[in-house]
Amino acid sequence: MAHRTVDAPRAIIVAVDLEDPSRPIEPELEEFFALIEATGVRPVDTVVQRRAAVDPAYLVGRGKALELLERAAEVHATHLFVLNELRPRQRRNLEKLLPLPIVDRTMVILDVFARHARSREGKLQVELAQLRYRQSNLLGAGADLSRLGGGVGTRGPGETKLETDRRRIAQRITHLSRALDDVRRARRTRRSGHTREPLIALVGYTNVGKSSLLNRLARSDVFVADQPFATLDPTVRRVYLAPERYARVVDTVGFITDLPKDLVNAFRATLEELDEADLLLLVNDAANPDWPRQQASVLTILHELGLDAKPRLALFNKTDAQGGELPALAGLPVSAKTGAGIEALRSELAQRFP
Ligand SMILES: Nc1nc2c(ncn2[C@@H]2O[C@H](COP(=O)(O)OP(=O)(O)OP(=O)(O)O)[C@@H](O)[C@H]2O)c(=O)[nH]1
Ligand SMILES: [Mg+2]
Missing domain, CATH: 3.40.50 (Rossmann fold)
Structure with missing residues (x-):
């Protein structure tokens, strides 16, 4: 010890x-x-x-x-x-x-994002959002998370002592924006080569079980954790619907109430994947009594992203752990944990994409 x-x-x-x-x-x-x-x-x-x-x-x-x-x-x-x-x-x-030191909710969310970003695009997006937030809130060195040591903000952009120099922050922002453009251009080129298989996007509040559902559907092994924002980078897996029919299912960053504007902007490109989706699977957490509030935030954010017209199918996940009654017909009951309802979901999807 x-x-x-x-x-x-x-x-x-x-x-x-x-x-x-x-x-x-x-x-x-x-x-x-x-x-x-x-x-x-x-x-x-x-x-x-x-x-x-x-x-x-x-x-x-x-x-x-x-x-x-x-x-x-x-x-x-x-x-x-x-x-x-x-x-x-x-x-x-x-x-x-x-x-x-004072830490507000946006700074906390940014810090969690910074910890969980894995891809180059994800990392660039988070650092850019952190710098923009610092710039627009005039956070001086005193409020700099990265100087606190230990926990919060150690993944922030502060390692390079940028915080002391506003002009260098502006330069860094320009540099990051360019690097991000390059990464995105490359991603777009990659994407244009994709097949005509339908694209289905899992969307929903953070921690409702989107990645677990993807794993169930695709028999894959995407990272799952009982914490907010375990997933930051969009992950696509091929999912079997019916004999000789497949769809691509994309799992992406979860939503949260009052998602900071800097983050919505930073992740707009990632969320653009949703624009291309043929169907949104709206995942709710049936085991969380707070699901109506979560669902309301998700609908607000989808509206802000201009996705109101997108076809959707609501799901209630974690039905294995749910106590009370779910409103009738509000969505398809499933459990990523036990597999309950998954085959019904698969055939519903097969029907929608004949
Ligand atoms: N009981 C139960 N737990 C589940 C179910 N699906 C997921 N979980 C748990 O819920 C937690 C979150 O699951 P994730 O799949 O990481 O959720 P997510 O929506 O991808 O979360 P973020 O990526 O963080 O937004 C994990 O602890 C899972 O084990 C389910 O059907 N039943
Ligand atoms: Mg996830």
Whole structure:
């Protein structure tokens, strides 16, 4: 046993609950914990304040901010994580009050993306989104994740000390954009050589089991994990539908509520794969009581991507782990884990692509 342990960064989380009945805070907080854990940081305490509107100066009221300071010291927090969108003024004020680096939700999502990107295109897209976010939020060296060491942001673009020099950030952005164009051109050329087999895209909220379904359908071995954004790069597998009939099924990045704009833009090219799909398989997680909220976000994002007219088929995955009743006819029940419903799905697809 090692005597010296490297302590994982410890997060104190702050959130304002706006008491909007259409947006209960619990599922959003739970999702935030999962995102934070995926960056290697341990959530140790949470401070939630209910109020009608966020405080323009400190996000929470000043009194609550002082309480936050106390609690952060008590639990030996190393970072402050903020659930709500943080304006530059609120960030600056909180920075003055608390001796902790501040990390917002977009930065967390970007960090998870950076950890999981494997392809050259994926890596370029994430670094570009991180730099753009830093630029547009005027995050100075103080807010730079990569200087914290340990968990958050160690995969960020900061290794090259770019953060100290805005002009070099701009240059790096230009360089990355060009490199990305090259990679995309190459991908397009590759794609134009493809067969006329129908293209089916798995879409849905992160962690609903899209990659697991692909594996079930294609008997493949694509990476699956119980964490947000396990998949970043589009993966295509050939799937058997019926004798001598196959489709190509593409699995891609999952969606999340309030997907940061910089990320939607960064991943637009990847998501363009969806434009070419003949059918979208809309995957829901039947075992997650929060699925209606997740489904609503997915529909919003598809709308923003201009994909409203695309034929779709809704699926409810994880039916093996689901307790309550599913709304009748809302979608095809399947389980990637047990294989239940998979043959029904296969024949439904075969019917759609005769
Ligand atoms: N019980 C149960 N668990 C499942 C099922 N399908 C997937 N899972 C689990 O759900 C978690 C997420 O599965 P993934 O296939 O990685 O989900 P994904 O939608 O590809 O997730 P991202 O790529 O991260 O967006 C894993 O722990 C899977 O083992 C299922 O049918 N039943
Ligand atoms: Mg996946």
